[in-house]
Amino acid sequence: MSLPHPQGMSSFWRKDPLPLDNHRSTPHLPAESDLVIVGGGYSAGALVTHILAEYPDHPSILVLEARQLCSGATGRNGGHLKPDPYSHAGALANEHGLAAGQEVAAFENANLVAVKKYIEQENVDCDLVVTRGCDVHFKEEQVAQAKKALQMMNSGDAFQTCKNVEQVSGVKNARGCVTFTAGHLWPSKLIHHMFRQAIAQGVNVQTHTSVQSLTRLPDGRWSLLTSRGTVIARQVVMATNAYTAALLPEYHEQIIPYRAVSCRIVTPGKAPLLTNTYSLRFTDWDFDYLIPRPDGSIIVGGARSAYCQKKDAWYGNADDSGVIEETRRYFDGYMQRHFIGWEESNAHVDDIWTGIMGYSRDKLPRIGPIPHRDGLFIMAGWTGHGMPQIFLAAKGMAEMVVGGKPYSQTGLPRLFEETPDRMKAPNKVLEGWSKAKL
Ligand SMILES: Cc1cc2nc3c(=O)[nH]c(=O)nc-3n(C[C@H](O)[C@H](O)[C@H](O)COP(=O)(O)OP(=O)(O)OC[C@H]3O[C@@H](n4cnc5c(N)ncnc54)[C@H](O)[C@@H]3O)c2cc1C
Structure with a gap:
């Protein structure tokens, strides 16, 4: 290893x-x-x-x-400080009992509050923004599953939308979205x-x-x-x-060392203002996460579908010396593909990098x-x-x-x-x- x-x-x-x-x-x-x-x-x-x-x-x-x-x-x-009040915590509740799942959800919310308090007390210059995180689901079965998890978890301020979802989320082909308190910062x-x-x-x-x-x-x-x-x-x-x-x-x-990617997208043209953070959940396995930066750029991570077919490209792989080549194409035109009103923005990748996550078995x-x-x-x-x-x-x-x-x-x-x-x-x-x- x-x-x-x-x-x-x-x-x-x-x-x-x-x-x-x-x-x-x-x-x-x-x-x-x-x-x-x-x-x-x-x-x-x-x-x-x-x-x-x-x-x-x-x-x-x-x-x-x-x-x-x-x-x-x-x-x-990705700089995303996003508690997960229903999805992972809901899966944990199903597997280990409601109290154990709720404990994790409450802990992550308390963590966000504690980080905010520390940064404010210490006056740390790290671009902290506390806003709403928006989880977007693209399939009806995912929407139903999210609804069930939310009901079970009774999750604080988490709120699900199933009507006019594209307008509410700003994401093309969205079928449902859940929003809750989340943040982003410069780690x-x-x-x-x-x-x-x-x-x-x-x-x-x-x-x-x-x-x-x-x-x-x-x-x-x-x-x-x-x-x-x-x-x-x-x-x-x-x-x-x-x-x-x-x-x-x-x-x-x-x-397990798990090779991952994030990138920075800049927008020279006009584009709708994004204030939420996002997770675009294509499947349980395949999701991207996104934060809008105070400088107008966007940080996006994920792209699993672009490189995870080959196990060696990510599983047990601790090489962060270069870009995962397959992911460059993935992020080309990303905002135009997924976000309403971004078609003429000329948004493009300005920087892309690899990092190694530690996935617990x-x-x-x-x-x-x-x-x-x-x-x-x-x-x-x-x-x-x-x-x-x-x-x-x-x-x-x-x-x-x-x-x-x-x-x-x-x-x-x-x-x-x-x-x-x-x-x-x-x-x-x-x-x-x-x-x-x-
Ligand atoms: C591309 C990418 C995007 C991510 N996006 C997000 C996100 O948006 N939100 C989120 O919640 N999480 C995200 N994560 C995960 C998050 O970054 C990690 O969970 C977190 O940073 C882990 O912090 P850590 O200090 O435990 O590990 P690390 O930051 O990896 O620190 C471990 C340190 O130990 C050092 N080290 C290891 N072995 C030795 C040794 N033998 N001797 C001396 N030093 C050693 C390493 O050099 C390293 O600096 C992302 C991860 C990656 C890679």
């Missing part, structure tokens, strides 16, 4: 260099640290933020990032802010430092062999998402102590949906790692807890793909 590719391509979000991109708090690695966090993305940034906020007497913290700061999935995603600016605060409070951050192996010492501590020497830690948090199995073999086929995040590995914790496997979960997940993680609380006392959704049983779950990622018969 792969470590991060040494030449990951850039993305729109990371075009302009940021001061912490190549930060090293000290010229050499410390020989020891109480807590080592492996990975320098949203998970790591949110975790140090909560530790520093809640535990003034926190242990020493070292963050090790293989490439530039925030250059993994977080630095190349790397948020994460760099978190690390700026953390570094100012003494957290040691080391970029371009790849962890290559982990070994348990006889005294119970962990030895991390890195590209720049060895560090000993009492506790280690794996904030490595797609790359977890490269260090922990038991995560092979548990957190059972499509649920994995949070908490790692079974049979005393002192090791995980927060990963976000399954392409980390933005509505990571911030509050990190609060619970801080309570476990530093506060010593058991998972059950953190208030995190029961389904997200890492357990030995989950390792035996069926591989839903492959199941969904084979059923889709792309």
Whole structure:
């Protein structure tokens, strides 16, 4: 299994260099640290933020990032902060019981509120916009399924439209749409802010430092062999998402690297104003997501139908060094094809990039102590949906790692807890793909 590719391509979000991109708090690695966090993305940034906020007497913290700061999935995603109050949560309710599904829906809504509060309190310059997310369905059976899920979930402010749907959504051939509170932001600016605060409070951050192996010492501590020497830690948090199995073999086929694409579309001509974010749900498997940026551009991700026929192109593939060629054609004329009134807009792709998501075998995040590995914790496997979960997940993680609380006392959704049983779950990622018969 792969470590991060040494030449990951850039993305729109990371075009302009940021001061912490190549930060090293000290010229050499410390020989020891109480807590080592492996990975320098949203998970790591949110975790140090909560530790520093809640535990003034926190242990020493070292963050090790293989490439530039925030250059993994977080630095190349779609910027969509979209809770899912009915669709995935509804599927979870069907499978695990209503209370478990509702817990996930409530958690994602609470996460959005908490992120907004943090950004406002800290005055973070990251283009946060809170608006309505609009899920568009194109088939009658999907509309019926959405209606059923909404009724079952009794989902907060989610609202379904089945009449004049094209006019309401602005999307051609729409048969139904569900809207609810959602947001969008500039992810790397948020994460760099978190690390700026953390570094100012003494957290040691080391970029371009790849962890290559982990070994348990006889005294119970962990030895991390890195590209720049060895560090000993009492506790280690794996904030490595797609790359977890490269260090922990038991995560092979548990957190699966999944190659994905996003692009930026610009519009030189006149086009209708978009204020919602969107998910265009063509099938359960095949959907695109879209955010309108305050600068008038659009970020779109998805395009699965263009490249997912070939399993090797995405499944277990951690190569983010170049564009997935098939997806270039997919986004040509995208806005003109799908949005009413955009026909003469001359909207076109301005930038396109690849990123690696960490898909969990059972499509649920994995949070908490790692079974049979005393002192090791995980927060990963976000399954392409980390933005509505990571911030509050990190609060619970801080309570476990530093506060010593058991998972059950953190208030995190029961389904997200890492357990030995989950390792035996069926591989839903492959199941969904084979059923889709792309
Ligand atoms: C193209 C794309 C679009 C997406 N769009 C959205 C979206 O719009 N909304 C949404 O909710 N989610 C989206 N996601 C998913 C979202 O980006 C992730 O869920 C989230 O960013 C995960 O954050 P993370 O910090 O756990 O992982 P990452 O950001 O990937 O961070 C993990 C870090 O660990 C480092 N690392 C790994 N192994 C090692 C090692 N051995 N040594 C040192 N460092 C290591 C990596 O270099 C990386 O920087 C998208 C993902 C992609 C790829």
